[in-house]
Amino acid sequence: MPDGLWWLPSLLVFGAATAALVVGMVALRRGGARRERAALAAGAAAEVRAKGLIVQADNALRDADRELAFAEAQFGADESRALRGAIDSARAWMREAFILQQRLDDADADTAAERRTWTSRIEGLCISAIGALEDAESALAGRRRTERGAHAELPALRAQAGRIARRRVEAEAMLGRLATRFAESALATARGAELRIDASLAAATASLDEAEARLARSEPAADLLGSAGDALARAGRDLDEIDALELALARAQADASEEAAALDGELVAARRERDAQEDPDAAEALGTAIGTGSAAMADRAALAGDPFIDRDRLRACRDRLEVARAAARNAQGRLDGARxxxxxxxxxxxxxxxxxxxxxxxxxxxxxxxxxxxxxxxxxxxxxxxxxxxxxxxxxxxxxxxxxxxxxxxxxxxxxx
Incomplete structure (x- = not known):
């Protein structure tokens, strides 16, 4: 090769490399375009599904607006607050969903990744809106079912109030009989229950009267019927407490007799232990407990009218005596061990x-x-x-x-x- 063409081989090498690079870039670009077209085609089904959800959520929002007007007319603004809040949230979500759908519909080309992200966000927003509206409308439907049952519930609650009033009269007669045998302190709990029953019956009657007036005007009354039912339930529990009093008094009398017999036996044993006790402090403590127990036994006649107090006092004396006897035994054991x-x-x-x-x-x-x-x-x-x-x-x-x-x-x- 002539010396003047020494650069020709290098030029051929550089040209071949440049051509190979251009061919590779074109092939890579064509492959990327094919993958992008495939991704866009794969996301088309999701975009169709998102559009269907937009239609469904928008219809649900329009239906909820109409339902809100009916609810406010029937129950008032306060009772319809939950539905109004759900509508406001759904409307905000739908505004965002429409903006994203507009981006998908624009003529400007978007990448497959962007379209997947926007489509997924649209689906989530629509599902949230539909779910919130369904929950609020379901609660409202439950309230309507309750109101429809109010006409049947009112007479049932009236009958229940009548039964409780009759039980109240019977309870008063029973307490009158018990008052001839027991002190008033033994009946104090039942007397308090009587006052609560009267207050509950008065509150229930007022609620039922107001509910009846509302139903006559075709106004909501379920809340009043619920209040009346709660008041009658409280009165029923208080009546059960009064009914159980006679049995409780009899049980307290039997318990007091058992406690007295047990305390009498322990007093005899405690006196022997006191007389044999070598520790002066233990003997003094034992003597104090014996004195308290003896006084409780002597005062039983004065407490016969209230078996609850009698039983509890005897039980407390037994507990103190047992503690004193245990301490005395420990002290004596300590002396015997030292000896x-x-x-x-x-x-x-x-x-x-x-x-x-x-x-x-x-x-x-x-x-x-x-x-x-x-x-x-x-x-x-x-x-x-x-x-x-x-x-x-x-x-x-x-x-x-x-x-x-x-x-x-x-x-x-x-x-x-």
């Missing part, structure tokens, strides 16, 4: 004292004052252990004597070296 251990503790202390004395004597003059002081204290504590009448205090002294004697021995051995 049983005292002999061994004194023997140990005496043995340790002998060992300490021997150590001091072997050490002679070098043994210092510390060891001798410990030994003297040990001897003093041993004397206390022999003379102390309280076995617990004597046992403590014997143990202190052993400890001081051990200290004296250790100090004597240390000084001896």
């Amino acid at each position: 049983g251990a005292l002999g061994g503790a004194i023997a140990i202390a005496e043995s340790q004292l002998r060992v300490a004395r021997a150590a001091i004597e072997r050490g002679g003059h070098p043994v210092g004052a510390d060891a001798r002081t410990r030994l003297a204290e040990a001897e003093r504590q041993l004397v206390i252990a022999h003379q102390e009448p309280d076995p617990v205090a004597a046992l403590d002294a014997a143990r202190r004597a052993t400890s001081r004697a051990s200290d004296a021995e250790a100090l004597a051995l240390y000084r001896g070296f």
Whole structure:
């Protein structure tokens, strides 16, 4: 090749590479376009579905607007507040859905990813709107069913009020009979229930009268009937409480008799324990509990008119007496345990004292004052252990004597070296 054409091979190489690059880019672009067209075609079904939801939600919104007008005329604005709120929310969601649908319908080309995102958002907005409207309208339909049943519920509640009024008269007669046998304090709960029954009956009657007047004017009355039903239910519970009083009084009398018999037996046992008790504090506490229990037994006749108070007082006295007896038994057990251990503790202390004395004597003059002081204290504590009448205090002294004697021995051995 002539020297003037030395650049020709390089030019051919660069040209071939450029051509290959151009062909590759064209192929890549064509492949991307094919994939984009495929994605757009795949999303077409979802877009059709979204358009159907828009129509469905818009029709539901229009129906709800008409339903709101009927509801406000029938129940008033306050009772229709839930439906109005659902309509406002649905309308806001639908505004956004229409904007997104307009973007999908524009002539400007959109990517498949954008169209999928907008379509999915439209579906979610429409489903939310339809669901909110259906829930609100369902609640309103339930209210209408309740109102339709109000005409049948009113006479049923009137009959229930009549039955409760008759039971109220019977309860008053029963309480009159019980008042001849029991104190007024035993009937206090029932007297309070009587007052509540009268108030509940008055409230129920007023609600029923107003409900009847509203129904006559074709106005809503379910709320008044609900209030009347609640008041009658309260009155019924209070009447049940009064009806159970006679049985409760009889049960309290039987319980009081059982408590009295049990307390009498415990008082006898507690007096024996008090007389045998060596601990003065325990004996005093036991004596106080015995006095309280004896007073409760003596006052039973005065409390015969109120078996509840009689039973509770006897039960409280038994509880206090049981606590005092348990404390006395613990104190006596502590004394008996100390008494049983005292002999061994004194023997140990005496043995340790002998060992300490021997150590001091072997050490002679070098043994210092510390060891001798410990030994003297040990001897003093041993004397206390022999003379102390309280076995617990004597046992403590014997143990202190052993400890001081051990200290004296250790100090004597240390000084001896």
